[in-house]
Amino acid sequence: MKNVYITRVSKFLPNKPVANDTMEDRLGEINGKTSKGRRIVxxxxxxxxxxxxxxxxxxxxHNNAQLTKEAVExxxxxxxxxxxIELLSCGTGSPDQILPSHAAMVHGFLQNGNVEINSPSGACCSGMNALKYAxxxxxxxxxxxxxxxxxxxxxxWMQSSIFEDEVQHLKTIEENPILAFNKDFLRWMLSDGAGAFLLENEPKGTTPLxxxxxxxxxxxxxxxACMYAGGDKLENGFLKPWSEYNSDQWSKxxxxxxxxxxxxLGKNILSKGVESLKNALEKHNLNAQDIDYYLPxxxxxxFKENLYDEMKDNDIEIPWDNWFMxxxxxxxxxxxxxYLMLEELVNSGQLKKGDKILLSVPESARFSYAIxxxxVH
Structure with missing residues (x-):
């Protein structure tokens, strides 16, 4: 078995940064009205x-595959x-289409010859699953x-046009239709971008990890299920997929x-995350105090303060000074x-040989965690 090193890191963030007061200009208003939940979120x-x-x-x-291609380049x-490149492993929670796979589309844009590809599906953990396969x-x-x-x-997925048919349909039922908070919430949470790592079996580069x-x-x-797309959750918790609805209901x-x-989300995301983290640290006989950089x-x-308190209550406290976000x-x-966190940390110039970096990624889709x-070599 070979040792494995992250020898290069890269990111691609499209266009100029968007401030809070211009978000709705970019995504659009629903039913011509400013979101009531935006400022709260x-x-x-x-x-x-x-x-x-x-x-x-x-x-x-850019579409998703194009963002990713830029990060790889x-x-x-x-x-x-x-x-x-000998293998390309690409994770995302928002592929451009159901088929072909995300990695296949990225490979198509790269035009870099015949390589093995892998496309983990899911949400936030898909990026870590891509890393693990590589x-x-x-x-x-x-x-x-x-x-x-x-x-x-x-x-x-968050532009106002996605929701207009539903709001128009609601107008036939109620006088002042408001988009359900479980849909409006994520419009003010999610962003676009891509990160990439090169993994090699030798510690090359200036800061191999x-x-x-x-x-x-x-x-x-x-x-x-807690976070989902392409279906709807019934009162009994069953997730009914889009393929079992008539097509006229897809937009309504x-x-x-x-x-x-x-x-x-609030009930489970932290407790299960800390439980997972504690299991991983115990399995590898690692003390939380030995972590130089914690990237959650x-x-x-x-969630930041509550996560810290939950970790402290479970005897895996990592000091605030060691957190990097x-x-x-x-x-x-x-x-x-x-990927974006690690890229920024590596390029900050503050890492030194022997530093231990802990990556921790939760996924609320149905509560999975990657650690x-x-x-630093």
Whole structure:
């Protein structure tokens, strides 16, 4: 088995950063009215800027695969070209289409010859699953290098046009139709962007990061769906897919919009996350105090203090000074967030040999978690 190192990191964020007061200009108003939930959500998540693959005139500038292709090309230079890539593993929660797969579409844009591809599905953990597949391929000596990515292009799922048919339908039922909060909530949470890592079996580059281990946990056997798209949740918790609805209901119920069961999120996301983290640390005999940099993907700063308290109550406290996040500047990019955090940390110039970096990614879709430990080589 080979050692595996992250030897290059890259990101791509489309267009200029979008401030809170211009979000609705870019995404559009629903039924000609400003969202009542927007200010509440933004006050809690404390995100100041984010990026959309939509320009100031409302034109779409990139799809998801194009964002990802740009991030991958950011890894390349005269000493490592896109034609040197042996495996391409791409995770996302917002693919451009159901088929072909996301990685296939990225590969199509790259035009870099015949390579193996892998497309983990899911939400935030899909980016970590892409990393794990690449990690295992290099570690088992299947390939000498692999590129993995995490990306989202959620903005097109959140534009007002997606919800207009539903609101118009609601007008026939009630006088003042309001979009349900579980749909409106995520319009002010999610962002676009892509990140990429190059994995190799030798510690090349200026700041190679050795991947020590990766762990994953799912609680789908205990908890019903919390964040979902392409279906609707019935009162008994069953998730009914879009394919079982008549096509005229797809737009009337905004079945393809991303929805969030906020109550279920608050009840489970932290407790299960800390349970997973504690299990991973105990499995590998690692003390929380030994972590130099803790990179937690959280969707909102609303959860930050409570996450710290939950960790402290479970004897895995990591001091505030060791936390590293960039949510307020780049927004919640789902599967790409952990890539963007690590890219910024690596390029900050503050890492030194021997530093231990803990990556922690939750996914509220049906509560799964991915955790990894890196060491600066």
């Amino acid at each position: 933004l006050r809690q998540n404390k995100i100041k800027t984010r990026y959309y693959a939509i320009d100031e005139e409302g034109n779409i500038t 950011g890894l390349c230079d005269e000493s490592f070209s896109k034609h040197d 990690y295992m391929a290099v570690k088992s000596n299947q390939v000498n290098n692999a590129v993995c990515t995490g990306s989202e292009r959620a903005s097109s 050795k991947i020590e281990w990766m762990e994953g946990y799912s609680y789908a056997h205990e908890i019903e 119920q905004s079945l393809f919009a991303i929805k969030q069961d906020v109550k279920l 993907h959280i969707s909102s700063y609303y 960039n949510l307020s500047e780049v927004g919640n990019v789902g599967a790409g967030s952990i 990894a430990l890196l060491t």
